[in-house]
Amino acid sequence: MGRAFVYVLLGGGVAAGYAALEFSKRGIPHGELCIISEEPVVPYERPALSKGFLLPEAPARLPSFHTCVGAHEERLTPKWYKEQEFFPGVKALQLEEFGVNVSNAENVCYLRNLADATRLVEVIKSSVGGNAVVIGGGYVGMECAASLVTNKLNVTMVFPEAHCMARLFTPKIASYYEDFYKAKGVQFTKGTVLSSFEMDSNGKIVQFPVQVTAVVLKDGNRLPTDMVVVGIGIRPNTSLIEGQLTLEKGGIKVNGRMQTSNNSVYAVGDVAAFPVKMFGEIRRLEHVDSARKSARHAVAAIMDPSNVADFDYLPFFYSRVFTLSWQFYGDNIGEVVHYGDFSGSTFGAFWVSKGHLVGSFLEGGTKEEYEAIAKATRLKPLVEDITELERQGLGFAVSLSQQLPQTQPPTVIVPSSTVVLEKPMYGWHATAGVAVAASIALFAYWYGRRRRRW
Numbered sequence: 001m002g003r004a005f006v007y008v009l010l011g012g013g014v015a016a017g018y019a020a021l022e023f024s025k026r027g028i029p030h031g032e033l034c035i036i037s038e039e040p041v042v043p044y045e046r047p048a049l050s051k052g053f054l055l056p057e058a059p060a061r062l063p064s065f066h067t068c069v070g071a072h073e074e075r076l077t078p079k080w081y082k083e084q085e086f087f088p089g090v091k092a093l094q095l096e097e098f099g100v101n102v103s104n105a106e107n108v109c110y111l112r113n114l115a116d117a118t119r120l121v122e123v124i125k126s127s128v129g130g131n132a133v134v135i136g137g138g139y140v141g142m143e144c145a146a147s148l149v150t151n152k153l154n155v156t157m158v159f160p161e162a163h164c165m166a167r168l169f170t171p172k173i174a175s176y177y178e179d180f181y182k183a184k185g186v187q188f189t190k191g192t193v194l195s196s197f198e199m200d201s202n203g204k205i206v207q208f209p210v211q212v213t214a215v216v217l218k219d220g221n222r223l224p225t226d227m228v229v230v231g232i233g234i235r236p237n238t239s240l241i242e243g244q245l246t247l248e249k250g251g252i253k254v255n256g257r258m259q260t261s262n263n264s265v266y267a268v269g270d271v272a273a274f275p276v277k278m279f280g281e282i283r284r285l286e287h288v289d290s291a292r293k294s295a296r297h298a299v300a301a302i303m304d305p306s307n308v309a310d311f312d313y314l315p316f317f318y319s320r321v322f323t324l325s326w327q328f329y330g331d332n333i334g335e336v337v338h339y340g341d342f343s344g345s346t347f348g349a350f351w352v353s354k355g356h357l358v359g360s361f362l363e364g365g366t367k368e369e370y371e372a373i374a375k376a377t378r379l380k381p382l383v384e385d386i387t388e389l390e391r392q393g394l395g396f397a398v399s400l401s402q403q404l405p406q407t408q409p410p411t412v413i414v415p416s417s418t419v420v421l422e423k424p425m426y427g428w429h430a431t432a433g434v435a436v437a438a439s440i441a442l443f444a445y446w447y448g449r450r451r452r453r454w
Contacts, residue, residue, distance in 0.1 A: 015291040017066070020086055037088060132225060132228070142319070197215060340394060355382055
């Protein structure tokens with residue numbers, strides 16, 4: 001006979017771990033929660049896979065980055081889930097979806113889960129000193145490229161856009177990072193895409209594992225390689241609920257309580273399309289910070305609905321590679337204003353739309369400076385003079401932050417330094433990046449607190 005649970009989390013990503021901790025804090029009895037996951041391990045801080053996990057020396061390994069250490073919370077090891085009697089999606093886009101068949105190529109790697117990361121580490125070890133091609137110029141591409149060159153591979157990044165991180169970076173910001181990467185040995189091939197692979201089996205896909213020996217691009221270039229990392233984005237895994245729940249923006253539409261069109265089902269993390277108050281519209285955000293906070297909010301709405309307001313989230317993205325560290329808050333729409341020394345280590349940008357500051361980016365800031373741009377962005381102050389904003393630069397946000405009362409802590413998660421050992425040239429922490437990054441789809445099925453267990 002099966003067993004009934006009061007709460008079911010479908011998906012074992014980052015959001016599942018934070019939801020489990022929130023359920024525990026709110027006192028649900030042991031044995032009432034079930035986590036259904038395709039992975040054989042309990043939830044972990046997935047962004048660690050593209051950072052510390054790939055380091056050549058003292059790499060991060062479980063249990064060091066189980067959730068919820070990324071937000072300075074308790075680490076939920078398998079022992080914790082066992083003590084609680086808790087029983088433990090999105091998916092990475094595959095090249096096959098674009099007509100490129102590499103299912104049997106043993107040196108073509110993705111990075112979405114622990115199994116992928118473990119395989120990637122083995123391929124890296126067997127390719128040291130050789131060539132690596134990274135397909136994609138977003139989070140996964142940038143962070144993996146940094147890890148690969150740190151592992152002494154010759155790295156070439158390939159992406160169709162005019163510059164890296166095209167969804168977020170301006171050309172000026174991107175130029176800084178590309179120059180930094182080039183100085184580390186990373187090469188860029190931009191404005192083209194993968195056409196095909198050359199195999200060691202005369203170009204024919206066979207039933208046994210084969211090796212990709214070269215990447216052929218649509219512009220005619222051929223890149224000899226010993227390994228390939230594919231980071232071309234994700235697609236919300238909504239197939240399970242299509243026809244049952246309302247979809248929007250490529251994900252599952254929810255209200256401010258993270259509640260779907262079925263009021264007993266909640267969606268959080270990458271798969272959730274939720275109302276962002278400061279924008280006044282529905283957004284679907286792919287980042288670990290959103291996964292963590294939306295999971296907690298959904299649990300709060302389930303357990304204490306009368307005392308929970310709608311989710312009021314400030315979009316937040318960040319990354320750390322080599323000695324670099326940046327944070328972004330808000331939205332990158334409207335007129336952009338750059339500030340700071342782009343030949344140095346501290347610079348940034350503001351975005352102004354309809355006369356108000358709506359987005360802020362900062363590289364190389366202090367904790368206080370990151371908090372300042374977060375607070376300024378949430379306030380959406382009126383900007384009367386773009387030239388003056390450019391002149392003041394970071395000082396505008398810092399001054400605004402100091403003038404206003406601290407009614408509540410700024411919405412900032414400072415990355416944890418306890419997840420792995422810090423490396424001199426690779427400061428990293430439990431982030432989201434990856435984009436790879438992010439949590440697997442999570443639904444909380446709320447059957448009622450008083451439901452009897454079988």
